Amino acid sequence: MYHIKTVEGLMEAKGYKIAIIASRFNDFMVNSLIGGAVDYLVRHGADKDDLTIVRVPGAFEMPIVAKKLAESKKYDGIVAVGAVIRGATPHFDFVAAETTKGLAHVSLEYGIPVGFGLLTTDNMEQAIERSGSKAGNKGVEAASALLETLQVLKQL
Ligand SMILES: Nc1c(NC[C@H](O)[C@H](O)[C@H](O)CO)[nH]c(=O)[nH]c1=O
Numbered sequence: 001m002y003h004i005k006t007v008e009g010l011m012e013a014k015g016y017k018i019a020i021i022a023s024r025f026n027d028f029m030v031n032s033l034i035g036g037a038v039d040y041l042v043r044h045g046a047d048k049d050d051l052t053i054v055r056v057p058g059a060f061e062m063p064i065v066a067k068k069l070a071e072s073k074k075y076d077g078i079v080a081v082g083a084v085i086r087g088a089t090p091h092f093d094f095v096a097a098e099t100t101k102g103l104a105h106v107s108l109e110y111g112i113p114v115g116f117g118l119l120t121t122d123n124m125e126q127a128i129e130r131s132g133s134k135a136g137n138k139g140v141e142a143a144s145a146l147l148e149t150l151q152v153l154k155q156l
């Protein structure tokens, strides 16, 4: 038998300062994503005073705000929640791709983990299903992923 050193993270939020970036577009769903993320973080030890919610107009504005938050060095991590829902034109593809790339860029450039809770769905029904109903809550998943990543990074 080999003993292999394994680095893995527990879901522990105590002591972390976390910013939640949330778009106003499709805010019926986004409010549920915020609620899921906050509930998860608090139930895993976060102090409410250590959480900051930053509202932005749409998903496209998330990366520049994430960059500013990262530059401030006030936060250990970011949870980004939003909902991009396909319409009649190719607009969806541009907004979804640029938001995703922008958030990934900020994460790597500034070395700050970003929990990616952006719904990118073909229709409203899929978005509702993923914001606290039958297909779970992407805000919860993003918050959970952030905590695990923070704990892993701390050990490396
Ligand atoms: N259609 C969606 C948008 N579009 C708005 C853009 O994100 C942006 O705010 C606008 O183009 C001004 O710069 N945003 C979403 O978050 N979700 C959508 O479905």
Ligand SMILES: CC(=O)[C@@H](O)COP(=O)(O)O
Residues within 6 Å of the ligand: 084, 085, 086, 087, 088, 089, 090, 091, 092, 093, 095
């Ligand atoms: C994702 C979007 O921007 C979308 O809501 C836009 O809809 P449309 O392509 O019908 O203008």
